[in-house]
Amino acid sequence: MGKYNYIEVPTEGEMIVLTNGILSIPDNPIIPFIEGDGIGPDLWSASVRVWDAAVDKSYKGKKKIAWMEVFAGQKAFDKTGEWLPQETVDAIGEFYIAIKGPLTTPVGGGIRSLNVSLRQLLDLYACVRPVRWLKGVPSPVKHPEKMDIVIFRENTEDVYAGIEWQSGSEEAERIIEFIKNDLNKEIREKSGIGIKPISPFGSKRLVRKAINYAIDRGRKSITLMHKGNIMKYTEGAFKDWGYELALEEFRDQIITEAELWDETRAEDGVTPVTKPGAFSNLRGGKPAGDPGNRIIVKDRIADSMFQQILTRTDEYDVVCTLNLNGDYISDAAAAQVGGLGLAPGANIGDYVALFEATHGTAPKYAGQDKVNPGSLILSGVMMLEYLGWQDAADMVVRAMEETILQKTVTYDLERQMEGATKVSTSKFADAIIANI
Secondary structure, three states, X not given: OOOOOOOOOOOOOEOOEEEOOEEEOOOOEEEEEEOOOOOHHHHHXXXXXXXXXXXXXXXXXXXXXXXXEOOOOHHHHHHHOOOOOHHHHHHHHHHXXXXXXXXXXXXXXXXXOHHHHHHHHOOOOEEEEEEEOOOOOOOOOOXXXXXXXXXXXXXXXXXXXXXXXXXXXXXXXXXXXXXXXXXXXXXXOOOOEEEOOOOHHHHHHHHHHHHHHHHHXXXXXXXXXXXXXXXXXXXXXXHHHHHHHHHHHOOOOEEEHHHHHHHHHHHOOOOOOOOOOOOOOOOOOOOOOOOOOOEEEEEEEHHHHHHHHHHOXXXXXXXXXXXXXXXXXXXXXXXXXXXXXXXXXXXXXXXXXXXXXXXXXOHHHOOOOOOOOHHHHHHHHHHXXXXXXXXXXXXXXXXXXXXXXXXXXXXXXXXXXXXXXXXXXXXXXXXHHHHO
8 A cells, every 4th residue: 555645544444456357345445535626525425424324224334435535626735735646646546446526627727627637647548427317307308217328438539638739820830731731631721720539449448348338237239429421530430440349359249230230131031231330320220130138239420329319319228439429428418317417427447436426516506505416426326336336326326216206305406396395415415315
């Protein structure tokens, strides 16, 4: 264990260890947490009580999390003079599983984003966003219960690794000149220039993680979402590399949508003519064949996917996509089931996992005990699942649903529900715990 200047390691807990590629979870794991900025302290104090109550009730005191505070954001700066101390990054990597509230990126702090920095420094390449409806939550759609998807968004490439040069800058002019003279392509004068890198390595490890997740969770399909009909060598390559990985490493567990169509056509006496990816431009065509226990791997054009997530919601299960597409689609999906206040998330690498609320710090509500803690609570549910503590995770979800059905909710939901009782952040947690 590393030495820390500001972090106190609990004496009653045990470290999670990695043995032969598998995380070994003790009954009293030490879990680092970052309280967060703005509304972070209010959310944290409510959420941690819910998780602890569910764990205690589920396992009758035989399991317990030993919480270890680590520092980032304003609290870290006040304590250490740094916005993101190296020992915080080291501790999360050493203890493998951590959870955080929302963080403010300091203006002029020399850090593009604290959230992005944590992802990059810890190589947390998969942003995982499950989106499902909780009974009783107001929704703008008629059938929010059809939404049950998990989005795997690539965290280290695309626009997150984007390189830009300002309009009129010497660098932009040099690049425009090079492209014009050496590559014979025209770019308008004074254009700003941006480059987004997409690699086989980054694409394949994301798809690998998504397929393993689908296998472990009994999910039915993987959809590669891309804009490859236009950006053929970045977005289109992501799709191609995704199919390659699926066919090379998971041949017995998957079937491509094109192959499923071929099976259907063969049964109808038609000669199969397709190949993986041949149905990229389908607008939601659904093959009639039976995949059996195999996971269907398919792909969809990004703009088509946006309307299909609304009109054909239940045809999608695990969605695997690049950074910018994943940003849009996860928020669009969350809007159908209650918004970002109820949207959990995690950033996961090969083994290290950092769970987080997906919304911002809402500084105008800081210290008011007002805001919905649902996003952080449900991110904790993801953390419990990652620990393998499914009973506790399920208990939190059931209790939260029951609380919402009782119409005991925070202001954001109360204003959308007839006959609801508005409660504070802490009282909402109290109601959930009572239902546990």
